[in-house]
Amino acid sequence: MTIDFELSPRIKATKNMIHMFAESAIRPIARQYDENEHEKPWDLLNMVQKFMGGGLAGAFGAETKEKKEEGGEPKEKKPRETNLAGAVTIEEIFWGDAGIALSFPGPGLGGAAVQASGTPEQKEKFLARFSGDKPVWGAMAITEPEAGSDTANIKTTAVLDGDEWVLNGEKIFVTSGKSALEDSEGFVVVWATVDRSAGRAGIKPFIVEHGTPGMQITKIEDKLGIRCSDTVSISFMDCRIPKENILGSPEVVDKTKTEGFKKVMATFDATRPLVAAMAIGVGRAALDFIKETLKEEGVELRYGINPHRMTSLERDIMQMEADLKAARLLTWRAVWMLDNGLRNDLQASMAKAKAGLAVTRITQKAVELMGPLGYSREYLLEKWMRDSKINDIFEGTGQIQLLVTARRILGFTREQLK
Numbered sequence: 001m002t003i004d005f006e007l008s009p010r011i012k013a014t015k016n017m018i019h020m021f022a023e024s025a026i027r028p029i030a031r032q033y034d035e036n037e038h039e040k041p042w043d044l045l046n047m048v049q050k051f052m053g054g055g056l057a058g059a060f061g062a063e064t065k066e067k068k069e070e071g072g073e074p075k076e077k078k079p080r081e082t083n084l085a086g087a088v089t090i091e092e093i094f095w096g097d098a099g100i101a102l103s104f105p106g107p108g109l110g111g112a113a114v115q116a117s118g119t120p121e122q123k124e125k126f127l128a129r130f131s132g133d134k135p136v137w138g139a140m141a142i143t144e145p146e147a148g149s150d151t152a153n154i155k156t157t158a159v160l161d162g163d164e165w166v167l168n169g170e171k172i173f174v175t176s177g178k179s180a181l182e183d184s185e186g187f188v189v190v191w192a193t194v195d196r197s198a199g200r201a202g203i204k205p206f207i208v209e210h211g212t213p214g215m216q217i218t219k220i221e222d223k224l225g226i227r228c229s230d231t232v233s234i235s236f237m238d239c240r241i242p243k244e245n246i247l248g249s250p251e252v253v254d255k256t257k258t259e260g261f262k263k264v265m266a267t268f269d270a271t272r273p274l275v276a277a278m279a280i281g282v283g284r285a286a287l288d289f290i291k292e293t294l295k296e297e298g299v300e301l302r303y304g305i306n307p308h309r310m311t312s313l314e315r316d317i318m319q320m321e322a323d324l325k326a327a328r329l330l331t332w333r334a335v336w337m338l339d340n341g342l343r344n345d346l347q348a349s350m351a352k353a354k355a356g357l358a359v360t361r362i363t364q365k366a367v368e369l370m371g372p373l374g375y376s377r378e379y380l381l382e383k384w385m386r387d388s389k390i391n392d393i394f395e396g397t398g399q400i401q402l403l404v405t406a407r408r409i410l411g412f413t414r415e416q417l418k
Contacts, residue, residue, distance in 0.1 A: 005329065005332065007084075007088065008081060010081075010085075011081060011084065011085050011088055014085060014088065014089060015088050015089070015092055018088075018089050018092040018093060019092045019095070021092075021093075021096075022092050022093050022095055022096025022097075023096065025044060025047075025096075026044070026093065026096030026097045026100050026101070027096045027097060029041060029044070029097075029100065030096070030097035030099070030100060030380060030383065031377075031380065031383070033097075033099060033100055033103075033227070033228040034099060034227050034228065034383055037222060037223070037227040037228070038220060038230070039228075040103055040179075040183070040228070041100060041103070041228070044100070045103065045104065045105055045135050046135060048104050048105065048135075049105050049133070049134065049135045049136075050133070052104075080339040080340065081339055082339060083270065083273070083274075083335035083336075083338045083339050084332060084335045084336055084339055086274060086277075086335070087273060087274055087276075087277040087331055087332065087335045088277075090274055090277040090278055090281065091277045091278075091280050091281040091284065091328075092281065093281065094277070094278045094279075094280075094281025094282055094285075095281040095282070095284055095285045095288075096281075096285075097228075097387075098225070098226050098278060098281070098282050098384075098387040098388075098390075099225070099226040099227050099228035099229050099387060100228045101278070101281075102175070102176070102226050102228070102229035102278075103176075103179070103228045103229045103230070105130070105135035105136055105137055105179075105184070106130060106136075106137065106138070107127060107130050107137075107138040108137060108138045108139055108140065108175065108176055108180075109138070109139065109140035109175070109189070109267065109271060109395075110138030110139045110140045110180065110186075110187060110188055110189040110207075111126070111127060111130065111138040112140075112267045112270060112271050113140060113189045113205055113247060113267045114126050114127060114138075114189065114207065114247065115127065116266055116267045116270070117205065117247040117248050117267070118247055121244075122207070122244075122245075122247070126138075126187060126207060129185060129186075134184065134185075135183075135184055136180075136184045136185055136186050137176045137179035137180040137183070137184050137186040138176075138180055138186055138187055138188070138189070139174055139175060139176045139177045139179070139180040139181075139186070139187075139188040139189070140174070140175075140188065140189045140191075141171035141174045141177070141188050141189065141190045141191065141234055142154075142171070142191045143171065143172050143173045143174075144156060144169065144170060144171060144172060145170060145172060149396065149397060149399075149400050151191070151200070151203065152199050152200050152203075154169075154191055154192065154193055154203055155169055155193070155196075156168065156169025156170070156171065156190065156191070156192040156193065156236065157169060157192055157193055157194075157196070158192035158193065158194050158204065158206055158246075159194075160194075160243065160250065161240075162243075163242065163243045164240045164241060164242060164243060165206060165240070165241050165242075165243060165245065165246065166238055166239065166240055167190060167192055167206065167208070167214070167215075167236040167239040167240075167241065168236055168237060168238060168239070169192060169235075169236050170218075170233065170234070170235050170236070171190065171233065171234045171235075171236075172219075172233045173221070173231055173233075173394075174188065174231065174232050174233070174234055175229060175230075175231055175394065176229065176230060177217060177230065177231070177232035177233075177234055178217055178220060178230040178232050179230055180210060181210045181211075181215070181217060181234070182210070182217065184210070185209075185210055186209075186210055187207050187208060187209045187210060188207075188208050188234070189205050189206070189207055189208075189247065190205065190206045190207075190208050190236070191203055191204070191205050191206075192204065192205075192206055194250060194252060195252045198252045201252050202252050204246055204247070204248065204250060205246070205247040205248070206241060206245055206246050206247070207241070207245040207246075207247065208236075208239065208241050208245070209241075209245075212239060212240075212241060213239070213240070214236060214237050214238050214239030214240060215234060215235070215236055215239045216234065216235050216237075217232045217233070217234055218232075218233045218234065218235050219232060219233040220232050221233075224386050224389065225383070225386035225387040225388070225389060225390055226387050226390050266345070268348065268395060268396065269338065269343075269344050269345045269348045270338055270348075271395060272334075272348040272349065272351065272352040272395055272396065272401075273331045273334035273335045273338070273344075273347075273348050273351045273352070274335075275352055275355075275356075275391060275394070275395045276327060276330070276331040276334070276351040276352050276354070276355035276356070276391075277331055277355075278391055279327065279355035279356055279358070279359035279388065279391035279392075280324060280327055280328050280331065280355055280358075280359065282359050282363065282384050282387055282388050282391070283320075283323075283324050283327070283355075283358060283359035283362040283363065283388065284324060285380075285384055286362055286363045286366040286381060286384045286385075286388075287317075287320050287321065287324060287362060287366065289366065289379070289380070289381060290317065290320075290366050290369055290370070291317065293370070294313075294317075299313070301314055301317055301318070302314060303318075313369070316365055316369065320361075320362045320365060320366075323354075323358040323361065323362060324358060324362060326354060326358070327351065327354045327355040327358045327359075330347065330350050330351040330354050330355070331351040331355060333347055333351070334347040334348045334350070334351045345404070345408065346404075346405060346408040346409070349396070349401040349402075349404040349405050349408070350401070350405050352395065352396065352398075352401045353398050353401035353402050353405060355391060356391045356392030356393075356398045356401070357392060357398055359388040359391055359392075360388050360389055360391075360392055362388075363381070363384045363385040363387075363388040364385055366381055366384070366385070367381050367382060367385050403417065403418075
């Protein structure tokens with residue numbers, strides 16, 4: 001197989017349409033919902049639900065009813081480009097605003113986990129709700145006060161009691177947790193251990209629906225960036241869920257094997273490139289603004305000349321462009337591989353690592369180039385700088401992605417390279 005970096009006419013048309021939507025409907029209200037952190041743009045969210053059929057459901061791999069009725073596979077054996085289309089769509093929406101985009105209804109990581117590991121019955125029950133008339137959110141709860149990137153240290157427990165699982169523990173930094181559990185009839189996928197002595201092999205994901213007794217949101221975070229998106233802490237105290245709400249097998253047959261854990265971790269092979277696309281959207285917003293400002297001031301960028309003849313400004317802009325394009329190509333490669341059924345864990349981590357670092361540098365440099373105006377709240381540059389950093393943190397920090405990349409390239413196991 002070969003990768004064609006030319007977007008298909010269908011994706012180009014979608015890209016243009018989404019860009020116009022982001023420019024006209026999202027960008028104008030970006031500052032308002034940054035300053036009023038815990039408010040939601042309900043008119044926009046309801047419109048998104050109505051016209052996008054579940055918000056970013058398609059982008060995060062949750063199959064809607066419409067897709068099933070169409071038969072799933074494209075006609076005439078056209079190349080699959082679902083994830084590529086999702087990455088392009090996400091870049092345009094996040095060009096509009098990251099915080100508002102993250103507040104869009106949809107299955108999120110929780111839905112992606114159900115799609116990756118759920119039974120047909122679980123997919124029908126939990127994913128179908130995203131195609132309804134009302135906005136619905138899905139979320140995933142992994143991080144704990146003493147377990148961030150070290151997921152093997154998860155202490156939340158799940159004990160089988162008859163026909164129910166009983167969950168006890170605490171989760172923090174749950175993206176869209178309030179949206180899923182209080183603002184809609186959504187759910188959260190909770191990672192818990194059924195056997196602490198088994199390490200990763202004992203960690204299983206459980207679907208916990210909104211309104212489940214014993215589950216409570218204990219804190220809503222005030223954040224540096226992506227302020228329109230809610231981030232919460234959730235406690236589980238004797239929280240009972242149906243036995244069938246576990247994703248995958250509950251058995252821990254061999255404590256040295258982690259197939260179930262790895263299957264759920266494979267969720268991130270699909271979503272990490274999309275997080276990279278989010279970063280690219282924010283970085284492009286900052287870069288576009290700088291280039292438009294320079295153009296208005298009559299500053300011409302001289303492409304194709306010897307680098308030694310360039311001004312410092314020209315070198316900075318061209319380095320920003322190169323970093324952004326490199327991140328985009330890595331991202332497109334990762335989603336292209338996913339669309340073609342190829343293993344992409346290495347490429348997903350490379351895309352996420354590059355994009356997170358690139359957008360951080362690009363937005364900081366953009367603020368620097370604008371001087372005091374870049375630091376002021378007159379423009380959105382300072383907001384984009386604040387919004388950018390999360391892309392280097394959530395869904396696996398940049399350091400973790402570099403570690404995963406090194407293991408894959410060098411052929412080392414987790415025990416050999418930590």
